[in-house]
Amino acid sequence: MVASIWSPSDALLASYIEGNEIYASKVWGIRADNSYDNSANIQEMCYQLNNDGRGAKVILPRGIINYQTDFVITNPLVTIQGQGKDCSVLKQNDLTKDGVFFNYPIIFGLPTGGGIRDLSIESGNGFISSGSYGTGSIGSGVKVRNAADNFLGFNLGIYNFGRHIQLNHCFYTQWQFIRGLFAEFSAVELDLDGTNIGASNTFSFSKFSNLGYTGPQITRGLSVKASGGEQFHGLEFTSFGYGIVLKPESMSQQVLYLNFNSVWSDTSEFENWTIDGTDGRVWSTSMTNCSAAYSLDGHGILVTGANVDSLNWLGGRIRENAKHGAYHFGGTRVNIRAAEVAANSKNYPGVYDGVNIAPNINEDAIQANRIGNYASLSNTQQVGVNIAAGTGQRHLISDNNLYGNLLAPVSYNTSSLNNEITNNTPTDKPNTNTSNAIPYSGGVATAIPAASTGYVGANGVFNAATQDSPWVVPRTGFIREIYAKFGAAPGAGQSFTYTLFVNGVATSMAFTAADSATSGYTQNNGQIVNFGDTIELRVVTSAGAAVTKHRYLIVFE
Numbered sequence: 001m002v003a004s005i006w007s008p009s010d011a012l013l014a015s016y017i018e019g020n021e022i023y024a025s026k027v028w029g030i031r032a033d034n035s036y037d038n039s040a041n042i043q044e045m046c047y048q049l050n051n052d053g054r055g056a057k058v059i060l061p062r063g064i065i066n067y068q069t070d071f072v073i074t075n076p077l078v079t080i081q082g083q084g085k086d087c088s089v090l091k092q093n094d095l096t097k098d099g100v101f102f103n104y105p106i107i108f109g110l111p112t113g114g115g116i117r118d119l120s121i122e123s124g125n126g127f128i129s130s131g132s133y134g135t136g137s138i139g140s141g142v143k144v145r146n147a148a149d150n151f152l153g154f155n156l157g158i159y160n161f162g163r164h165i166q167l168n169h170c171f172y173t174q175w176q177f178i179r180g181l182f183a184e185f186s187a188v189e190l191d192l193d194g195t196n197i198g199a200s201n202t203f204s205f206s207k208f209s210n211l212g213y214t215g216p217q218i219t220r221g222l223s224v225k226a227s228g229g230e231q232f233h234g235l236e237f238t239s240f241g242y243g244i245v246l247k248p249e250s251m252s253q254q255v256l257y258l259n260f261n262s263v264w265s266d267t268s269e270f271e272n273w274t275i276d277g278t279d280g281r282v283w284s285t286s287m288t289n290c291s292a293a294y295s296l297d298g299h300g301i302l303v304t305g306a307n308v309d310s311l312n313w314l315g316g317r318i319r320e321n322a323k324h325g326a327y328h329f330g331g332t333r334v335n336i337r338a339a340e341v342a343a344n345s346k347n348y349p350g351v352y353d354g355v356n357i358a359p360n361i362n363e364d365a366i367q368a369n370r371i372g373n374y375a376s377l378s379n380t381q382q383v384g385v386n387i388a389a390g391t392g393q394r395h396l397i398s399d400n401n402l403y404g405n406l407l408a409p410v411s412y413n414t415s416s417l418n419n420e421i422t423n424n425t426p427t428d429k430p431n432t433n434t435s436n437a438i439p440y441s442g443g444v445a446t447a448i449p450a451a452s453t454g455y456v457g458a459n460g461v462f463n464a465a466t467q468d469s470p471w472v473v474p475r476t477g478f479i480r481e482i483y484a485k486f487g488a489a490p491g492a493g494q495s496f497t498y499t500l501f502v503n504g505v506a507t508s509m510a511f512t513a514a515d516s517a518t519s520g521y522t523q524n525n526g527q528i529v530n531f532g533d534t535i536e537l538r539v540v541t542s543a544g545a546a547v548t549k550h551r552y553l554i555v556f557e
Helices: 039-050
Strands: 021-023 033-037 056-059 063-067 078-081 088-092 100-103 115-123 137-145 152-159 161-168 174-181 186-191 202-209 220-224 231-238 242-246 254-256 259-266 273-276 281-288 291-293 301-304 308-314 317-319 326-328 332-337 340-342 355-357 365-367 370-372 383-390 396-398 408-414 420-422 438-443 453-456 477-486 491-502 505-515 519-522 527-529 534-541 550-556
Touching: 039 056, 039 063, 100 115, 115 137, 115 161, 137 152, 152 161, 161 174, 186 202, 220 231, 242 259, 273 281, 273 308, 301 308, 326 332, 370 383, 408 477, 477 491, 477 505, 477 534, 491 527, 491 550, 505 519, 534 550
Parallel strands: 021 056, 033 063, 056 078, 063 088, 078 115, 088 115, 100 137, 115 152, 137 161, 152 174, 161 186, 174 202, 186 220, 202 231, 220 242, 231 259, 242 273, 254 281, 259 281, 259 291, 273 301, 281 308, 291 317, 301 326, 308 332, 317 340, 326 355, 332 365, 340 370, 355 383, 365 396, 383 408, 396 420
Antiparallel strands: 438 550, 453 534, 477 519, 477 527, 477 550, 491 505, 491 534
């Protein structure tokens, strides 16, 4: 061991200190030859740095620095600096320990700063040392506790740890130009220190990925358990189990006022974004020009839990996810505006939707989006915006381009009329307070006989041939539903079958009313029609069906 570097009598060591810079190889004999065990040297370095009240910038040598001890800094004025990312490499060989742990006391009056920059940290076999894509230490590459101001993580590579970066009760730390690969639990994690919640940390211009990872895929890219006012800019999280997860684990935790700008979550095994207020509050979160794309077996965005309130997604992409593009399953006030919601339900064609709003959800706003199957080789998305049956109310669905969904632009099934669904293209949806629907209705003047096939349309006659009296649509739109009411039921074992015809050609929009039914109805397989198209209904009665009058309705939007 060497004497204290702060000893005024130690002229040799003093000569290694240039201003505020201390060269670790000269002062503590730290070697970067990828063979020497630097554990004792690092312990002495930390002891001396932590027991001096002054600041220091510690310069590490170029090469791979092996160690298998705790690397703990408690002096908040110390910065650890290498010769460049992937040039100076700290290699932790104890698979239970952190790479570097900045473990500060909670003394907010203490002058703060410190940080780590221009180096890489790895564990186990190591990505740089051996090209390892697998699991290393279960600890964190960089762990920071109780940083109060001006801590900087800059130009770092972090590989093969349980977590790349872990913050506990930190304020105003800044992280830029980070490359993190192969995390077992999470790439970045924000959490408590005891019951103390941090806030206002900033992450920018960094990429975290598990692409090619050979360990167990139980990971989260970004895991926020407790925070307030964090800023995330220009980040990418690729190929994790779950991309971005905002989920407090108890009501004593909260995730509030987070702002994401140009943050991508891509190719997650399950959900790309999860906003979960099941156990604690997740409030007032904003995502601007962000991306949720290519989940392998999950939704693009999942919002769940009663304690979610006010999520604002503006612009960006929600596309080509395995299931729903955005699934609002719990909480209230999800707002999606000016986004591209395209070709979702990729793994399950015709099953999942662009935006799906679960039963009894309130106050969503889906506005000015492009929602459909386009700009893709796949044509998979079922409904543009699907509002499930229930009592959900105060939804605003407006000004969306909804062309190109397999089944329908909007499916609206809630019993509440306190919703506004307007100015969408095609226009949507009847039975709301602002509907642009046109009802085409009629009734035959004489009873329709059994064992017959004919066509009904504008003139109230059961016509023998198609196109005798169809309606002509005045603009491009969507046939939402067809309905018929009968003077008498068809009878036991008998039926009336209705099929929508467009331009004299049968469509797949049809229903059969049988036995004691006195009406029939379908919304399935709705049809887009264009200006000047003709529409009518074909009626087929079975051999022993009741001879009765029919009344019918086509809803065009």
